[in-house]
Amino acid sequence: MKYLLLIFFCTLLSSGFSQKILEIDITHFNHFKSVQLFNDSYLEYKLKGEHRYRINKMVNMKDSLIIFSNDSSIALGDIKRIKLRDANHLYRLFSRFFYTGGVLFVSLDTFNNLINNDTPYIKQTAVIASAGLITMGFLIHQLSIKRITINKHHSLRILETDYQHLNK
Numbered sequence: 001m002k003y004l005l006l007i008f009f010c011t012l013l014s015s016g017f018s019q020k021i022l023e024i025d026i027t028h029f030n031h032f033k034s035v036q037l038f039n040d041s042y043l044e045y046k047l048k049g050e051h052r053y054r055i056n057k058m059v060n061m062k063d064s065l066i067i068f069s070n071d072s073s074i075a076l077g078d079i080k081r082i083k084l085r086d087a088n089h090l091y092r093l094f095s096r097f098f099y100t101g102g103v104l105f106v107s108l109d110t111f112n113n114l115i116n117n118d119t120p121y122i123k124q125t126a127v128i129a130s131a132g133l134i135t136m137g138f139l140i141h142q143l144s145i146k147r148i149t150i151n152k153h154h155s156l157r158i159l160e161t162d163y164q165h166l167n168k
Helices: 002-014 089-116 124-143
Strands: 021-028 031-038 042-047 054-062 065-068 073-075 079-084 146-149 154-159
Touching: 021 054, 089 124
Parallel strands: none
Antiparallel strands: 021 031, 021 154, 042 054, 042 079, 054 065, 065 073, 079 146
């Protein structure tokens, strides 16, 4: 039975295929870091000469072209900036904590004033405090977004991981 499973998994692995990877290389002060994006992931990018970001789903990559799901393609040299929204778990946790705290603070204060029959029901200090909490949540959310400008320290390349047909 073990050998049958081993043969099954070996045939399954041999019929697998590789996919191309869009790699963002970041170099600062002799420190190297790379971020990899795969097919079927969304790319938020800004082209040279444009002021707005575009969001498209990557379907395929060839040499120096990225092909998207809406049948458009762009060259790697035309990309000016990239946004990466893969936030750290702590950023998401604190952002949600502050958003929830801001909404609950004004809600609980208003509910307390309704029960105790205090006027005004919605107090200015509670609204200011909850606005501060919501603003803090928004700022933490914005800090979690990585904005990468393509320059001499940041470069893009497409990696071919099909090593079996590399010389063909």
